[in-house]
Amino acid sequence: MPPKAISFKANSIVYFKGDKGENVYILQKGQVSLNYLDIQTGQEMHDFVQTGEFFGVKAAFGRYPHDETAVVMVDSTVIQFSVDDFEQLLSSNSRIILKMLKVFSNQLRRIHKQVRSLMSVDEQVDAEKGLFSVGEYYFNNKKHLQAADAFNRYLIYYPAGRFVDEVRRKIEYAESRKDSDDSLPPASDPPPKAEYTIEKAVALRDSGNYLGALKIFIKVSQINPEHKLFAEFEAGICIFKLKKGNEAIKHFTTILKQNPAHSRMGEALYYIGKSYIIENDHEKARSFLNKCSSLLEDGCPEQRDAALILEQLGGS
Amino acid sequence: MALDLSVFNRFAVTFKAGAVIFCEYEPGDSFYLIQSGKVKIVKIFGAIEKTIDILQPGEFFGEMALLEEAPRSATIIATEETKLLEFNRENFQILMQGNPQIALKLLKLFSKRIYDQKRRFQILTLEDVHARVADVFLMLSEGEDIPPDEEDQGMRTFHTSIDDIAHWAGMSPEDCRRILDHFGSQRRVEVYDNRIIVKNINDFKRFVSSRRSNQDKKES
Numbered sequence: 090m091p092p093k094a095i096s097f098k099a100n101s102i103v104y105f106k107g108d109k110g111e112n113v114y115i116l117q118k119g120q121v122s123l124n125y126l127d128i129q130t131g132q133e134m135h136d137f138v139q140t141g142e143f144f145g146v147k148a149a150f151g152r153y154p155h156d157e158t159a160v161v162m163v164d165s166t167v168i169q170f171s172v173d174d175f176e177q178l179l180s181s182n183s184r185i186i187l188k189m190l191k192v193f194s195n196q197l198r199r200i201h202k203q204v205r206s207l208m209s210v211d212e213q214v215d216a217e218k219g220l221f222s223v224g225e226y227y228f229n230n231k232k233h234l235q236a237a238d239a240f241n242r243y244l245i246y247y248p249a250g251r252f253v254d255e256v257r258r259k260i261e262y263a264e265s266r267k268d269s270d271d272s273l274p275p276a277s278d279p280p281p282k283a284e285y286t287i288e289k290a291v292a293l294r295d296s297g298n299y300l301g302a303l304k305i306f307i308k309v310s311q312i313n314p315e316h317k318l319f320a321e322f323e324a325g326i327c328i329f330k331l332k333k334g335n336e337a338i339k340h341f342t343t344i345l346k347q348n349p350a351h352s353r354m355g356e357a358l359y360y361i362g363k364s365y366i367i368e369n370d371h372e373k374a375r376s377f378l379n380k381c382s383s384l385l386e387d388g389c390p391e392q393r394d395a396a397l398i399l400e401q402l403g404g405s
Numbered sequence: 406m407a408l409d410l411s412v413f414n415r416f417a418v419t420f421k422a423g424a425v426i427f428c429e430y431e432p433g434d435s436f437y438l439i440q441s442g443k444v445k446i447v448k449i450f451g452a453i454e455k456t457i458d459i460l461q462p463g464e465f466f467g468e469m470a471l472l473e474e475a476p477r478s479a480t481i482i483a484t485e486e487t488k489l490l491e492f493n494r495e496n497f498q499i500l501m502q503g504n505p506q507i508a509l510k511l512l513k514l515f516s517k518r519i520y521d522q523k524r525r526f527q528i529l530t531l532e533d534v535h536a537r538v539a540d541v542f543l544m545l546s547e548g549e550d551i552p553p554d555e556e557d558q559g560m561r562t563f564h565t566s567i568d569d570i571a572h573w574a575g576m577s578p579e580d581c582r583r584i585l586d587h588f589g590s591q592r593r594v595e596v597y598d599n600r601i602i603v604k605n606i607n608d609f610k611r612f613v614s615s616r617r618s619n620q621d622k623k624e625s
């Protein structure tokens with residue numbers, strides 16, 4: 090059925106709440122109100138559809154019942170689309186899709202929060218402990234590959250965390266058992282050690298895949314003592330590039346604590362300073378960037394960048 | 406999926422069978438599109454690992470991270486060698502702009518998620534804990550295609566664990582078991598190791614809607 094324009098008299102209904110969604114509508118002319126009960130307060134809500142706006146989309150996509158009643162307020166014209174026609178219309182117009190995606194993602198975010206606030210037993214364990222417990226589950230069930238993966242992630246995000254010692258011990262054990270892992274399908278080859286090389290990490294970093302690079306840098310720093318210092322440091326830069334300000338600050342602080350005479354001290358301070366900018370702590374940023382300038386080589390890109398940022402932060 | 410994504414090849418990452426792609430609770434801001442292979446979505450409830458879904462080429466996951474800076478809500482494991490495209494927030498915009506089909510798919514996924522979450526919310530707002538458990542069964546049966554002969558009888562078999570039911574109902578597994586025992590003593594359900602049978606789903610429907618309307622009356 091091709092799209093068609095339908096005229097509605099004031100006070101008529103385009104669809105009732107509970108009707109199965111089969112069509113999508115655009116308000117061409119007039120005024121339509123979407124009436125529904127707010128799921129949290131139970132209050133009756135009225136949203137007005139703007140001319141040119143779609144309505145009924147979610148229910149039609151999933152062929153679910155509508156969760157609102159569409160009431161026509163004044164004499165109006167509405168264009169009715171089948172889901173297929175609507176999809177066709179959208180597929181040539183990514184701007185509309187993106188706009189709708191934004192609306193939907195906002196709704197999803199809101200309802201997610203509401204559901205979470207109602208979950209009493211699912212009270213969130215803190216993320217650090219949660220991540221640790223995922224590793225524990227696999228470790229206890231002798232799924233060593235997954236255990237090692239999960240624990241390695243723990244080290245990435247909590248390099249100075251509460252369970253670090255236990256995690257390191259368990260990684261070592263899990264890695265030694267990984268090849269005899271019964272959770273692995275038999276066909277797969279044992280993982281070649283060459284996979285974790287500095288070269289590969291650098292290549293990933295240079296291609297902009299900082300998460301991929303981060304994983305390998307961490308790995309290298311664990312298995313290859315020769316490259317430990319370098320890999321650890323580069324991992325910190327990746328964390329910074331991933332815009333995880335606080336994590337980057339923690340990471341570099343740990344490095345400097347362990348190596349008070351680190352050869353790349355100036356650079357570390359530079360990244361800590363920049364991370365504070367991500368975290369919007371301009372005062373700390375200024376103090377670290379000031380410190381790093383004197384340690385960095387004159388005229389190197391980091392020093393110039395630091396000077397530039399200091400200038401911008403300057404007067405404030 | 407007939408999409409030319411070769412321009413995105415520099416975002417390709419490969420995972421071996423069994424490898425963890427990301428962990429529940431891990432912070433993360435990337436979104437993944439499966440190019441080849443398969444992944445499973447799992448959640449760990451206490452001492453059991455529950456597979457929530459299995460995803461195939463053309464499907465994606467991790468999209469929640471693009472919306473909010475919340476930790477990952479499930480663990481993703483490659484079940485065979487799997488090639489993925491990994492996008493961060495900025496690349497994601499570019500991907501969506503250039504690939505309306507993918508954006509459209511995501512839009513549909515969001516519609517479904519919004520619907521599911523609203524349904525879940527409805528369950529959690531029930532004050533009567535027995536009605537809450539009964540409503541979980543209603544929700545689970547809504548998503549299923551029921552053969553016509555079972556449809557008439559109203560008997561439903563759920564291959565679901567008590568822990569799962571407890572999770573959906575927002576209560577502890579012990580409380581949930583107590584409620585199921587109660588329903589069992591009324592011969593409304595039968596609980597087995599690997600399945601739960603609801604003798605008459607229509608009975609549960611009436612039960613839930615009467616509790617819900619009582620509750621509404623009390624509130625207004």
